[in-house]
Amino acid sequence: MERNGSKGSQHALMAGIVLLAVLFLPIAILLMLAVDQLGGLSASAAAWVQAIGSLVGIGVAIAIPAWQHRREVKAAEIARLDIEIGYTRRLFILAKELEAALAQAYGQWPHYGAEAKGALRVSQIDFQSRLFEGLKADQNTYRVMAAGDLRKISDGIVWQMTRKGIPDVEVLGELRRETANSLIFVENLLDVVHFERQAAAE
Structure with a gap:
């Protein structure tokens, strides 16, 4: 039972990461476009947006292959x-x-x-x-x-x-x-x- 609970928590965590990435990335892009239309971002704000976007991209790059691997392992089992x-x-x-x-x-x-x-x-x-x-x-x-x-x-x-x-x-x-x-x-x-x-x- 503990193993099933652990697997469920891992799946929920992975799904949460992917969901946050999918939701945040379009929002970040829209904000950047909106601010750009209003006169552009300051150098500091632009750096922060870029850093956050990079982190999201890294998270997606890690989460999606890991999720696919878990699906393959589950199917094999x-x-x-x-x-x-x-x-x-x-x-x-x-x-x-x-x-x-x-x-x-x-x-x-x-x-x-x-x-x-x-x-x-x-x-x-x-x-x-x-x-x-x-x-x-x-x-x-x-x-x-x-x-x-x-x-x-x-x-x-x-x-x-x-x-x-x-x-x-x-x-x-x-x-x-x-x-x-x-x-x-x-x-x-x-x-x-x-x-x-x-x-x-x-």
């Missing part, structure tokens, strides 16, 4: 956070998909045929491929950890669908609990990055 949101949302969707797959697997127990087990195994191999492809360029430590957890859970499902006999219901239950924890973690990450995006846009 918003673009970065949009990418972060994209990665986090993708991870969240995959976690929800894994949750649904486990709910289906748990709900079918103990009525598993070879066809059902094979279909779930293939779907998890596809899931792992999409998990890797969707996040292979992501360098965020927390998302990489969460993706690794989802991969382990998916590996557990594949193993349960590969082993002989019916899947172990206790293992499936544990995998569901792990998925729920991962989903909460990823959802929290998504909330954080959304908050940062909102703060950056202010």
